[in-house]
Amino acid sequence: MKLWPSLVPYEYGFRVILFTYCLIIVSGYRMGNPIRTAMDRLYSIAIGAIVAVLVNVLVFPIWAGEQLHKELVSNFNSVADALEECVGKYLDDDGSEHPEFTKTVTDEFPDEPAYRKCRSMLNSSAKLESLANSAKWEPPHGRFRHFFYPWSEYVKVGAVLRYCAYEVMALHGVLHSEIQAPCNLRITFQKEIQDATNDAAELVRCLGKDISEMQRSLKVTLLKRVHGSTERLQRAIDMHSYLLTSTYEPPDNNTSKPQPKLSLTLSTTLSNLSNQLVELPELNSNPPSPPPGTIPPLQTESYHEMMRKQSRRLYSWPSREVDAVEEEGGFSADFIPKMRALESTATLSLATFTSLLIEFVARIDHLVEAVDELSKLSQFKQEAL
Numbered sequence: 001m002k003l004w005p006s007l008v009p010y011e012y013g014f015r016v017i018l019f020t021y022c023l024i025i026v027s028g029y030r031m032g033n034p035i036r037t038a039m040d041r042l043y044s045i046a047i048g049a050i051v052a053v054l055v056n057v058l059v060f061p062i063w064a065g066e067q068l069h070k071e072l073v074s075n076f077n078s079v080a081d082a083l084e085e086c087v088g089k090y091l092d093d094d095g096s097e098h099p100e101f102t103k104t105v106t107d108e109f110p111d112e113p114a115y116r117k118c119r120s121m122l123n124s125s126a127k128l129e130s131l132a133n134s135a136k137w138e139p140p141h142g143r144f145r146h147f148f149y150p151w152s153e154y155v156k157v158g159a160v161l162r163y164c165a166y167e168v169m170a171l172h173g174v175l176h177s178e179i180q181a182p183c184n185l186r187i188t189f190q191k192e193i194q195d196a197t198n199d200a201a202e203l204v205r206c207l208g209k210d211i212s213e214m215q216r217s218l219k220v221t222l223l224k225r226v227h228g229s230t231e232r233l234q235r236a237i238d239m240h241s242y243l244l245t246s247t248y249e250p251p252d253n254n255t256s257k258p259q260p261k262l263s264l265t266l267s268t269t270l271s272n273l274s275n276q277l278v279e280l281p282e283l284n285s286n287p288p289s290p291p292p293g294t295i296p297p298l299q300t301e302s303y304h305e306m307m308r309k310q311s312r313r314l315y316s317w318p319s320r321e322v323d324a325v326e327e328e329g330g331f332s333a334d335f336i337p338k339m340r341a342l343e344s345t346a347t348l349s350l351a352t353f354t355s356l357l358i359e360f361v362a363r364i365d366h367l368v369e370a371v372d373e374l375s376k377l378s379q380f381k382q383e384a385l
Helices: 006-028 034-059 063-092 101-106 113-121 124-134 151-175 185-190 190-213 220-239 269-283 299-315 322-326 335-377
Strands: none
Touching: 006 034, 063 124, 063 185, 063 190, 063 335, 101 190, 113 151, 124 151, 124 335, 151 335, 185 190, 185 335, 190 220, 190 335, 220 335
């Protein structure tokens, strides 16, 4: 019967009937009284069923419908928490520390508990379907007092919620990717991204609260606020789209000027970082000699290493060391356009992040429709105005 998924819930009953038939056949062959054996078997089945129902209903009730209800509400909260956690870490990341890609792939992210819950939620489809199939056999109980309760709608809402969780997983991938946008570019759009994230997470939690309390609330105001913050984010990206691209003028081949060093070819958007990197080669070429009998300070070296790490983080993707580039004698005329292209690619990662966030908001509309359909079929009470 396992070959037909629609008959899987009836597999246990089929086994009981088959086992009863075998007992009757064997008893009729050996004892010559199959009727008495069949009646004893029916009595034992009835007694076992009555005891199981009484224990599960009166003594220690375990309702699959209640577990399904709580599991779905927990999934809503997990998605909202993971969204806020991911966007918060993305905006707070200054690029000072970034693990290697191989470590990121195998990392369990112990410092991101909301992400781990959201990731485990993606594998809960089989659990929701199993609970829904078990809940169909339960009598009306607790808050679920009418017959033919639409448990299948819970599975549909869970499927739509998983599609929203996929976007959160994509945002998390951008957060831990090798290509990262400069810190000051993230600050430019920080307010719009944060507003859209907070409104979207609040709407997801509101939907989960409505399911938890089994009530229908008017979410028109909150939904309009989510759309408004998303539109402001889109307008900010359109108005400042010039920050997401880098322009480059080819060098004049008639001039005999040497090619600039890495510190002179960095993006002009990071003015403070560029000025500091320009001063560093001069300090290294002519280091001041310390007085005799004194220990040279280590602050310059640590500062230099910090700035070198920052430059590798922002401009040396995928793994090219700044020292190796400078030892080669600077950049050639063919390499500078490639460097500019990598800088443009790094800034476009911010556009990828914002587009995924906008796509998440677009999928929330389908989630609102699915929850509204569930509330109608389940006869949720209307929230008092």
